[in-house]
Amino acid sequence: MSGELSPIDKAKFVAAKRAADFVEDGMRVGLGTGSTAAWLVRCLGEMVREEGLKFRGVPTSTRTAELAREVGIEVVSLDEAKWLDITIDGADEFDANLNLIKGGGGALLQEKIVATASDQMVVIADAGKEVETLGAFPLPVEVIPFGWQTTQALIEETLVSMDVLGRSATLRMNGDAPFVTDEGNYILDLHLNRIGNARQLALVLNQMPGVVENGLFIDICDIVVVGYGDGRVELRDINEGTVEHDRLDFVESDNLFTDLAD
Numbered sequence: 073m074s075g076e077l078s079p080i081d082k083a084k085f086v087a088a089k090r091a092a093d094f095v096e097d098g099m100r101v102g103l104g105t106g107s108t109a110a111w112l113v114r115c116l117g118e119m120v121r122e123e124g125l126k127f128r129g130v131p132t133s134t135r136t137a138e139l140a141r142e143v144g145i146e147v148v149s150l151d152e153a154k155w156l157d158i159t160i161d162g163a164d165e166f167d168a169n170l171n172l173i174k175g176g177g178g179a180l181l182q183e184k185i186v187a188t189a190s191d192q193m194v195v196i197a198d199a200g201k202e203v204e205t206l207g208a209f210p211l212p213v214e215v216i217p218f219g220w221q222t223t224q225a226l227i228e229e230t231l232v233s234m235d236v237l238g239r240s241a242t243l244r245m246n247g248d249a250p251f252v253t254d255e256g257n258y259i260l261d262l263h264l265n266r267i268g269n270a271r272q273l274a275l276v277l278n279q280m281p282g283v284v285e286n287g288l289f290i291d292i293c294d295i296v297v298v299g300y301g302d303g304r305v306e307l308r309d310i311n312e313g314t315v316e317h318d319r320l321d322f323v324e325s326d327n328l329f330t331d332l333a334d
């Protein structure tokens with residue numbers, strides 16, 4: 073990486089760095105996917121190498137597994153770990169109830185399985201991810217490739233009776249071919265603009281035969297660590313509201329940050 077980090081990357085970095093402090097010796101930790109989660113994995117790798125932190129990580133994607141191994145984290149499968157103390161992951165949107173849209177990186181299925189198998193889910197996000205109402209970010213829905221166009225039509229038809237503003241579903245592409253998830257499925261991105269009743273939508277989507285899982289995380293997240301470009305971090309707790317304001321002096325003091333920024 074060269075040059076200065078953008079304010080958004082700094083915000084992601086400080087959120088990740090603060091959240092890394094949640095990890096303690098002996099824990100089983102779900103490791104999220106995406107650029108913010110990648111900062112977390114790097115921070116945890118540094119703690120393993122320099123402070124002797126010992127924990128086992130369960131990655132939510134092949135990308136995260138590769139990075140985790142690269143930085144020295146012991147990687148195990150969810151079935152080996154069985155249950156996790158904590159999962160730390162990014163999000164595409166979060167609201168005041170800490171409900172989320174996830175799946176921008178295409179890993180929503182593993183992310184939801186791993187987060188649900190954890191005592192605690194901590195989300196790390198730059199402040200731009202906070203929304204009053206979920207839905208400006210297209211909602212990812214993982215679908216079985218067999219008959220995906222029929223599933224797409226069924227979803228679009230069903231959206232007519234839902235409390236949403238937009239109603240189109242587009243197939244996520246990777247160049248000229250459909251994007252394929254780690255589990256061999258496709259992603260439909262639902263352009264809803266505003267989701268009036270996220271809980272209901274999540275239930276309705278998951279009842280459709282071709283749908284594997286949707287990117288709405290309802291009542292799963294316990295804490296959001298919000299990062300700002302100037303180094304500030306805030307902790308929002310589902311029960312207690314904002315419980316911490318802090319500022320990380322990352323530019324001068326953080327080796328990881330300066331190493332990566334050089």
Ligand SMILES: O=C(CO)[C@H](O)[C@H](O)COP(=O)(O)O
Pocket residue numbers: 104105106107108109161162163164173174175176177178179180183
């Ligand atoms: O849900 C995700 C991947 O499936 C990511 O956590 C989400 O897309 C946020 O990504 P980033 O940290 O790169 O902004």
